[in-house]
Every structure is written in structure tokens, then in C-alpha cells.
Amino acid sequence: MNYIVNNNVVNVKIDDTFDLEQTFSCGQCFRWEKNTDNSFSAVVGNTFCTVRMNDNIFQIENTTEQNFLNYWVSYFDLNRNYNQIRDFLCERCPKLQKTADSTSGIRILSQDPWEALCSFIISQNNNIPRIKGIIDRLCRQYGTPCDSSYTFPSAQALSKCTVEDLAPLRAGFRAKYIIDAAQKVSENKINLEQLRSADIETARKELMQINGVGPKVAECTLLYGLHRLEAFPIDVWMKRALAEEFKGITPEIFGEYAGIAQQYIFHYVRN
DNA sequence: GCCCAGGTATAAA
């Protein structure tokens, strides 16, 4: 990976495809916002971050080389060649080729596991604009100020809340699920960090101990929060597509990159 | 008003 640091801006040369719009709007994250100058900003961890793409140079503003190497490389998965993975997946399922060509700019972010878990609990039976609204109110209420925004609230902070406390979020029936997750995580009944290396089947079962976490939310948490790229979230549409257009296709044939194949299939189904 | 949104818990077959 080639990069240079200039005035606290890291410039990374991207050799494969990386599309910020696709990456931030594919439903894997809910806090990145597009600015008028085509850059994107979000609070990630306890940092307000702005990024942009200039030709093949990916720029991360207001950071240091140390931060970049310790954090952003893995957050944006910069050491992985997504073109190679696309080819690998299309070889196993040629039907993906057309969609893969138009959506291969998606990278799987390595987000904070708690934020991902909580966000995907909120996402169930919900639409993206409303999911973003609920998360925004959640951060304003229970996060801490960070530049012009707020951090994502810790599990510990939310574990003390009651459903009445969360009523202003307008999260509906999901409020009680958020609290149960916050309690189990803050009390260390579920150790999210351990799930990075745990056997995937064990990790699924662990997550599903949380009230309100079923197979879909568990899989999204594994893929987007714990960066388990073999995880494979299946929603109702995908289930139908796998039964009809992708008859016989199972996550196993995509091996360790099933999660990325899943993104292609999702787009195939939607478009 | 009615329908749906990248689901899940619960109760029945």
C-alpha cells in the first residue's frame, strides 16, 4: 500500500476499486453523511472524520500516520484487494459478474462491534432514512459531543436506560431490545471482542442470546461489526433470489468472502 | 386510510 502524509492528511493510492458513495450507502453503516464538496464525514469511535476520493487517491483528513496505521487501514480494509475477491467470487458464480462490475467499489468497513450490533437491532423491519434518524437521536441523547456531532453511546451508558428513557428516540418496539443488548454487553455476559476469533457458529449463538437479535441481525453484526467476511446476512428478498435465480447457491461456495458475495447478490436483487 | 421497511418473538400447526 502506497501512502504519504501531508499536513495531517493521509493520501492513499488505491489500486483496486473503491467507491465512497457505494460503500457508505449500501446499508452497512448509518452515520456517514455526504458534504456539499463530495467529501463524507462521520464520527467514528471518538473521532470526527472526513474523507474524500481524488482520482485514485483516497484522502483522510485531520489524522496522523500513527492513527492511520493503527486504525484507518483496518477500518477501510485498505490492505485487501477487492478486485481479486470480485474475480474469485465471479468464478464461483458467473451470474454475479454483471452486478459485481457495477458494485465492486463497495468495501466492507470494520466498524465498532457495539455500534454495529445496536444499529442492526434498530434496522429490523425498518427503512434506512428512519434508521438513521433513530441513531442520530440516540447519539445526541446519550453520546458525548465530538466536534459538530456526537459519539455513538457506549453499551454501559445505554444499559442504565429504561424504555421510557428511550421513548424520545421513537424506536418503537426496538427500545427494549437495545436495552437488553446494552446490559448483556456492558455486564460482559457477551464479550464482543472474543467473537472476532470465535468459531462462527458459536458467535452466532452468542449474539442470538440477546432479545431482539435473530439470524439476520447476528449475521450483520458479524459481517459489519466484527469483520467476519464469511458471514452471510440473508433477508426475505435474498432468500427468494437464492431459491429462484441463484438456485443451488449457498454461502459455502463463496468461502471466506461470502459476506462480499452477499453484497453483490443484494444489489442484483434490488436492481 | 393502507402499505411497507435488508426481522424477531411468540404461538400454533
Add this chain to the structure above:
DNA sequence: TTTATACATGGG
């Protein structure tokens, strides 16, 4: 083990 329903809320 599989199949129906309610669930909170808001936008189309």
C-alpha cells in the same frame, strides 16, 4: 421444524 401474526413508527 416450519408457518402465521403482532410489533412501533413514519414516509409514500
